[in-house]
Amino acid sequence: MRPLWGLCLLFVCLAVVHHPVPSQEKPGGRISGKVVDRETGEAVVGVNIIVEGTTRGTATDIEGKYLITNLSPGVYTLLFSALSYAKMKITDIRVSEGSHHTIDVALTPEAVQVEEVVVEAKAYLSYESALLARRKQAAMISDGVSAEQMKRTPDATSGDALKRLTGISIVDNKFVFVRGVTDRYNQAMLNGTTLASLDAEKKSFSFDMVPANLLENTVVIKSATPDLPGDFTGGLVQMNTLDFPDQLVLRVSVASAYNSLTTGREIFGSKGGTTDWLGIDDGSRQFRDDGSNGIALARSLPNNWAPRAFKAPTNNSFSLAYGGAMERVGAETGQLGFITSASYRSSFQHHDKIINDVAMGRYNSGREDKYSVLLGALANVSYKLDANKVSFKNSYTRSADDQVNMFRSEDLNTNLENMYTVVNWNQRALYSGQLMGEHAFAALGGLSMDWRASLSTSKREEPDRKEVAYYRLLGNTSDPFEAATNKRSWSHFHDRNSTAGIDVTLPVGALKIKSGFNVESRKADYRIRYFNVQADYMGGASSDLTTLPLDRIYDPSHFGPGKFLFQESSRASDSYRASQNLSAGYIMVDAPFRILQEKFRLVGGARLERVTQSLSVPTTLDPGGPVETSELKNSDLLPSANLTYAMNDFTNLRVAYSHSVNRPEFRELAPTLFFDFVKYEIVGGNPNLKRSVAKNYDVRLEVFPDIGELLAVSYFRKEIIDAIEQQLIQTTVRTRSWFNSPKAVNWGWEFEVRKSLSFLGGYFKHFSITGNYTRIFSKVEFTETTGNSERTITRLAYRPMQGQSPYMVNVSLLFVEPTLKTSVNVLYNESGRRLDAVGFLASDIYEEPRGVLDLSISQPLWSGFEVKLTARNITNKEKMLTRDRTLYEQTAMGTTYSLQLSQSF
Numbered sequence: 001m002r003p004l005w006g007l008c009l010l011f012v013c014l015a016v017v018h019h020p021v022p023s024q025e026k027p028g029g030r031i032s033g034k035v036v037d038r039e040t041g042e043a044v045v046g047v048n049i050i051v052e053g054t055t056r057g058t059a060t061d062i063e064g065k066y067l068i069t070n071l072s073p074g075v076y077t078l079l080f081s082a083l084s085y086a087k088m089k090i091t092d093i094r095v096s097e098g099s100h101h102t103i104d105v106a107l108t109p110e111a112v113q114v115e116e117v118v119v120e121a122k123a124y125l126s127y128e129s130a131l132l133a134r135r136k137q138a139a140m141i142s143d144g145v146s147a148e149q150m151k152r153t154p155d156a157t158s159g160d161a162l163k164r165l166t167g168i169s170i171v172d173n174k175f176v177f178v179r180g181v182t183d184r185y186n187q188a189m190l191n192g193t194t195l196a197s198l199d200a201e202k203k204s205f206s207f208d209m210v211p212a213n214l215l216e217n218t219v220v221i222k223s224a225t226p227d228l229p230g231d232f233t234g235g236l237v238q239m240n241t242l243d244f245p246d247q248l249v250l251r252v253s254v255a256s257a258y259n260s261l262t263t264g265r266e267i268f269g270s271k272g273g274t275t276d277w278l279g280i281d282d283g284s285r286q287f288r289d290d291g292s293n294g295i296a297l298a299r300s301l302p303n304n305w306a307p308r309a310f311k312a313p314t315n316n317s318f319s320l321a322y323g324g325a326m327e328r329v330g331a332e333t334g335q336l337g338f339i340t341s342a343s344y345r346s347s348f349q350h351h352d353k354i355i356n357d358v359a360m361g362r363y364n365s366g367r368e369d370k371y372s373v374l375l376g377a378l379a380n381v382s383y384k385l386d387a388n389k390v391s392f393k394n395s396y397t398r399s400a401d402d403q404v405n406m407f408r409s410e411d412l413n414t415n416l417e418n419m420y421t422v423v424n425w426n427q428r429a430l431y432s433g434q435l436m437g438e439h440a441f442a443a444l445g446g447l448s449m450d451w452r453a454s455l456s457t458s459k460r461e462e463p464d465r466k467e468v469a470y471y472r473l474l475g476n477t478s479d480p481f482e483a484a485t486n487k488r489s490w491s492h493f494h495d496r497n498s499t500a501g502i503d504v505t506l507p508v509g510a511l512k513i514k515s516g517f518n519v520e521s522r523k524a525d526y527r528i529r530y531f532n533v534q535a536d537y538m539g540g541a542s543s544d545l546t547t548l549p550l551d552r553i554y555d556p557s558h559f560g561p562g563k564f565l566f567q568e569s570s571r572a573s574d575s576y577r578a579s580q581n582l583s584a585g586y587i588m589v590d591a592p593f594r595i596l597q598e599k600f601r602l603v604g605g606a607r608l609e610r611v612t613q614s615l616s617v618p619t620t621l622d623p624g625g626p627v628e629t630s631e632l633k634n635s636d637l638l639p640s641a642n643l644t645y646a647m648n649d650f651t652n653l654r655v656a657y658s659h660s661v662n663r664p665e666f667r668e669l670a671p672t673l674f675f676d677f678v679k680y681e682i683v684g685g686n687p688n689l690k691r692s693v694a695k696n697y698d699v700r701l702e703v704f705p706d707i708g709e710l711l712a713v714s715y716f717r718k719e720i721i722d723a724i725e726q727q728l729i730q731t732t733v734r735t736r737s738w739f740n741s742p743k744a745v746n747w748g749w750e751f752e753v754r755k756s757l758s759f760l761g762g763y764f765k766h767f768s769i770t771g772n773y774t775r776i777f778s779k780v781e782f783t784e785t786t787g788n789s790e791r792t793i794t795r796l797a798y799r800p801m802q803g804q805s806p807y808m809v810n811v812s813l814l815f816v817e818p819t820l821k822t823s824v825n826v827l828y829n830e831s832g833r834r835l836d837a838v839g840f841l842a843s844d845i846y847e848e849p850r851g852v853l854d855l856s857i858s859q860p861l862w863s864g865f866e867v868k869l870t871a872r873n874i875t876n877k878e879k880m881l882t883r884d885r886t887l888y889e890q891t892a893m894g895t896t897y898s899l900q901l902s903q904s905f
Helices: 002-018 121-134 147-151 157-163 295-302 762-766
Strands: 029-037 048-051 057-059 065-071 074-081 090-093 098-100 105-109 119-122 142-146 169-173 175-178 189-190 215-221 236-241 249-259 266-267 308-311 315-327 335-357 362-385 388-411 416-441 447-473 485-506 511-535 564-568 576-595 597-617 627-648 651-662 673-676 679-682 691-702 710-729 734-756 767-787 790-800 807-816 823-831 835-838 845-847 852-862 866-871 879-883 886-891 896-905
Touching: 029 090, 057 065, 090 105, 175 335, 189 679, 249 335, 266 388, 266 447, 295 511, 295 564, 315 896, 335 388, 651 710, 762 767
Parallel strands: 029 098, 029 105, 090 119, 189 236, 679 734, 710 835
Antiparallel strands: 029 065, 048 057, 048 074, 074 090, 142 215, 169 175, 215 236, 249 315, 249 896, 266 308, 315 335, 335 362, 335 886, 362 388, 388 416, 416 447, 447 485, 485 511, 511 564, 511 576, 576 597, 597 627, 627 651, 651 691, 673 679, 691 710, 710 734, 734 767, 767 790, 767 807, 807 823, 823 852, 835 845, 845 879, 852 866, 866 896, 879 886
């Protein structure tokens, strides 16, 4: 860790050194803000802003933003005017030396009101927080969480933050389930770009990869519009990284955390290298492909089979952010802005675990130890000139998990007692880069154009995974454990996704017509090599050798005739290459209209997507040998419509309908098999999978009673044909795979409230409550066979969708003390009993409800300095899976306490 903290200190020093030295001249005041359309919430470009009584003024840029600098101390009035909008005057703006006022403005279209609007600045400043009403003016149904909200929680990653939203649940701390449908039915985007997959076993994105402190906001879109990707049914998660601030800023934070089950306790990890702390293997685990094989190869590999034991330290993290804007760059009105940020987090976790597989006659108990690293960085730069903006955004995240599983197992089927040890280093890296432009052309009737080109690449490596089993007869405690045939493997997964697209919007009066196209090319490459280690009993291997402890048994000198053999067991089908080429075009109309003076807005149109998925699987192990290729082609026309009825200035009634698709992931199509030693499962693909097609219906009533307040109720229904689900096939070796269910229906209700408790009077105005509740129902058709060989009964039956929770609950009570500015936030999260895996020849497996209570306390001490205390899983609830209401798997989680110090300059 020392090099990292040294790097942190160097970064701070450089930032301070390069911070501009203030001149002796007293700084003038600044006024900045953003101008939006009151009806739609969209930015208004080219608004003229005049400082009344002076020659000073400016105009809004492509984002609707403006900035006026070097104002002498005094009281000012701003005049806002734009074609087709009522004028607005903001009065009583009191500017002092070095002061910075942020005044956001909502202009009213002339078709609604033509009189000049006059507002006092001191009253109008509160409108800035009301821009969360962007959701109110959005074209579609959506939910979101801002950076400010994330700061008030103990959440460290985007996945942690997302679980606070309505209808969202998080599985395995990283996979997002929206409205009860599994992670595979959702899509992830970063700054408008589809993200590459990080997991060869999963279609979905791993949300534990993105540090929360790098995000400006995260929005979950739940109803489709034609300009959005068609491959999402549950939700489209749009993460947006930090944008550059109006003035130079440096933020530094450090944190340390203690876990009640882990910190200070002996845990196990692999024998790694010198760069593990960066999430990078230094080469000590890499496969030595020098042409040797068999015994020669085994003797060249390090004897790192046994994990090492060490005392778990505290979990530590830090983050840095540095950015600002430079004015008058290249032109009088040009502005160059930048933001750079880096974050680092290391954590240690110990879980006591039980797997009670009654159906297979096995009982397992043991531990799961993990050391995790998460490193993130971003560098964004944007140049704005009048009605044009060009941005280059880059983000890079790297994570690594050093995991050791150690179990004792009693197997009634084989009458054996087993000891299992799995040592696995898993490192992942994700880069996302976007070059994009936004342009508005007033001379062309207000036509605007957006374009983008992006690249997203991900790599996942599991170098030198070791799976070891020892066995002896059940009940023969006096006998030593003897080594079984064990495995050593190296795997690599690389996913590359490149996109390009353009969107053009043309206003025709109040109507807007938007059209565009998008092309996407994705390539994936998965490679794995397996090797078996087995005793050469035919050559005379003795029990003196096969009963040695793990740290000695596979010493290089123990390989050879009459000892241990090292044989490759890889199959040609264990690896694959795949590609996906997508082309899409759409046309969309955004039409506000009135019926009997009632305001409506219709956003709708259609999207056409053509996709070709190709999968190539080798038929031999020879490099460059023949391959078996399969191809899946589909063309889908995806209509959508979103109708909003503005019942009054603070109430919307929304109705939405759309078609969407869900395509198989490469891994789900590939016949590649992977054995999970801990769960006794083989995971394999299904080449016969078809893509799913869904019809989506949504209704939402939302009320915004006051600034920052919300009351909403929603109903949704999804009808999915050929729904893709996971199935657990119970044979002598249990297999988990994917299949198409003929028809699935998912429906439910969402309730959300954000409310100040000021109506209770007095001190309660400093309290606010946020809560949401989602109730979900689902029904999947399947054929059920009962009876025996003499009389078999087959009938149509129904069950819940795999992965669906019947309910989700979030409650947050926030208190901000007015004098000391102390912030206290109590949060509760719970998801209902969820179908984890569909059983075949055995019962289904369910994850039981687990209520999690968290606490966050923040205290500013002096200018820019803040202390934050958090506690996660205060009630220390365990994760439990059941089969037939009997314990199947149990994992202890522990309570985590954290202290964070942050300083802004």
